[in-house]
Amino acid sequence: MKFVANVDFNGGQLRPLDKSDVDSIIKLYQKQTLAGQSESASREHAERMVxxxxxxxxxxxGLxxxxxxxxxxxGMLSLYDWQPTALKTLMRLDALPGLTQPLQVDALRCGIDYLAQKYHLRNFSFQCLxxxxxxxxDVIKLAGFEQQARLRDFRRISQTEYSDILVFNLILAQSAEGEK
Known part of the structure; x- marks a missing residue:
């Protein structure tokens, strides 16, 4: 059964992960500055992600x-802490160097549009270092997100060090019927 839809955007598509993506996932997760990223991805880690x-x-x-x-x-566009009854989710966008900013923005916007239409989500968040x-x-701001908070010492980066996290939100307006 397919739980994740393909969503076309100008220049590409969002599609479910599959086993052929393992090498690309490993490349994506080599960047240690990603919020929530504690170690480099191994093949086993990438296969488990799929x-x-x-x-x-x-x-x-999540998705x-x-x-x-x-x-x-x-790249990857992910949802974590998806709360269907609260109509909100935490998002993450990871991109290889060849994925241009306009393509990232378009993929993000199309993903949000799909989620708002299909699942009636209206509150989208990002957390960044x-x-x-x-x-x-820059990408999430271009997609309409605004910084809402700075969480002090929120992420542990070593035994004795912590980092702040910036919180960005995009809240979609409700229609007269209460849905987007």
């Missing part, structure tokens, strides 16, 4: 889309 992506979507606890351009996986993530901050 398996978990199906389980997450089936239980509406992982591959961002595909010209037949190649160039304040240093080293300027590119993703």
């Amino acid at each position: 398996e978990l992506s199906v389980q997450m979507a089936a239980t509406q606890r 992982m889309w591959a961002i595909e351009v010209d037949g190649a996986m160039m 304040p240093e080293g993530e300027d590119a993703i901050v």
Whole structure:
């Protein structure tokens, strides 16, 4: 059974992860500055992510889309802490260097539009580190997100060090019927 839909955007598509994405997932997860990223991905870790992506979507606890351009996986758009009854989710966008900013913005916007229409989600959040993530901050701002908070010492980065986290939100307006 397919739990994750393909969503076309200008220049590519969002599609479910599959086993052929393992090498691309490993490349994506080599960047240690990603919020929530504690170690480099191994082959086993990447294979497990593909398996978990199906389980997450089936239980509406999350979702992982591959961002595909010209037949190649160039990034991932993921939902975590998906709360269907509260109509909100935490998102993450990971991109290989070849995925341009306009393609990232378009993929993000199309993913949000799909989720708002299909699942009536209206509150989307990102958490980013304040240093080293300027590119993703630019993308999410271009997609309409605004910084709402700075969580002090929120992420543990070593036994004795902590990092702040920036919180960005996009809240969609409700229609007269209460849905987007």
